[in-house]
Amino acid sequence: MKHDVKSIAASTFTEHSAYFADFYRLFHRITRINNGQFGKVVYVTSATAGEGKTTVASFLSITASLSSHNFYLLIDGDVHRPTIHERFNCTRENGLSELLLGEGEPGDIIYKSSFRGLHVITAGKSVPNPFQLFSVERTRELLSEMRRYYEIIVIDGPPLLPVSDSLKLAQVADGTILVVKAGQTPREVAAHAVAILKEADLPLWGVVLNDTGEVLPYYYQPKYYDDRHYQKAKEEVQ
Numbered sequence: 001m002k003h004d005v006k007s008i009a010a011s012t013f014t015e016h017s018a019y020f021a022d023f024y025r026l027f028h029r030i031t032r033i034n035n036g037q038f039g040k041v042v043y044v045t046s047a048t049a050g051e052g053k054t055t056v057a058s059f060l061s062i063t064a065s066l067s068s069h070n071f072y073l074l075i076d077g078d079v080h081r082p083t084i085h086e087r088f089n090c091t092r093e094n095g096l097s098e099l100l101l102g103e104g105e106p107g108d109i110i111y112k113s114s115f116r117g118l119h120v121i122t123a124g125k126s127v128p129n130p131f132q133l134f135s136v137e138r139t140r141e142l143l144s145e146m147r148r149y150y151e152i153i154v155i156d157g158p159p160l161l162p163v164s165d166s167l168k169l170a171q172v173a174d175g176t177i178l179v180v181k182a183g184q185t186p187r188e189v190a191a192h193a194v195a196i197l198k199e200a201d202l203p204l205w206g207v208v209l210n211d212t213g214e215v216l217p218y219y220y221q222p223k224y225y226d227d228r229h230y231q232k233a234k235e236e237v238q
């Protein structure tokens with residue numbers, strides 16, 4: 001998959017686009033899991049940063065909306081480095097953080113994208129401690145209401161290895177899709193992410209091999225997130 005987009009307009013990704021077929025297969029596969037049960041929550045993550053999570057989560061959601069008359073929800077669960085609002089040309093504030101903090105109602109926060117049936121919840125305001133924000137119980141409760149309306153809820157998350165709240169989001173989802181940057185992510189790093197999910201007894205629904213071409217070295221540094229994570233990572237290896 002090679003599709004470099006920063007913002008996505010409804011006219012730029014259609015059934016005729018390159019890679020639509022790939023995303024359609026992924027979407028179709030997800031719909032059939034758990035006997036075709038309606039209201040699934042799928043979590044998109046990767047071992048490290050910059051492997052293409054947001055790209056995959058966005059195109060998967062758009063493909064779903066282009067393929068069916070049901071409603072779909074894309075949630076930006078990466079409050080460390082959110083980018084869904086940039087891709088869908090809306091504002092970051094008034095999103096997931098506010099919902100989890102009880103500072104807003106879903107009706108006021110859900111953004112209706114230009115793709116029919118595709119709704120978006122942006123990351124919301126930046127919070128000092130995202131790990132505390134993501135209470136598994138509170139997030140599950142929030143999603144349980146939304147599952148009734150959306151055939152699939154896609155959560156775009158932070159990477160599993162450097163960001164501790166990523167596993168919490170995997171816990172609230174029914175299944176995880178792991179994005180692996182082809183030819184770049186070392187096998188043992190990807191395997192570590194798979195082991196984390198396995199250890200937590202969380203279903204891995206698929207692996208997307210994303211060929212993003214050039215490697216941007218800074219994506220691999222824990223510092224990319226913020227200094228706190230960097231310090232923690234440093235302490236762990238010392």
Ligand SMILES: Nc1ncnc2c1ncn2[C@@H]1O[C@H](COP(=O)(O)OP(=O)(O)OP(=O)(O)O)[C@@H](O)[C@H]1O
Pocket residue numbers: 001002003004005006046048049050051052053054055056078081083158159210211212213
């Ligand atoms: N298949 C692809 N072909 C070309 N460019 C890609 C592809 N997938 C992703 N990119 C580009 O690589 C960059 C990182 O992708 P993306 O934001 O989807 O990764 P991410 O895993 O969400 O990153 P982060 O960990 O920062 O959230 C973006 O500029 C995106 O447009």
Ligand SMILES: [Mg+2]
Pocket residue numbers: 053054055078081083156157
């Ligand atoms: Mg991202």
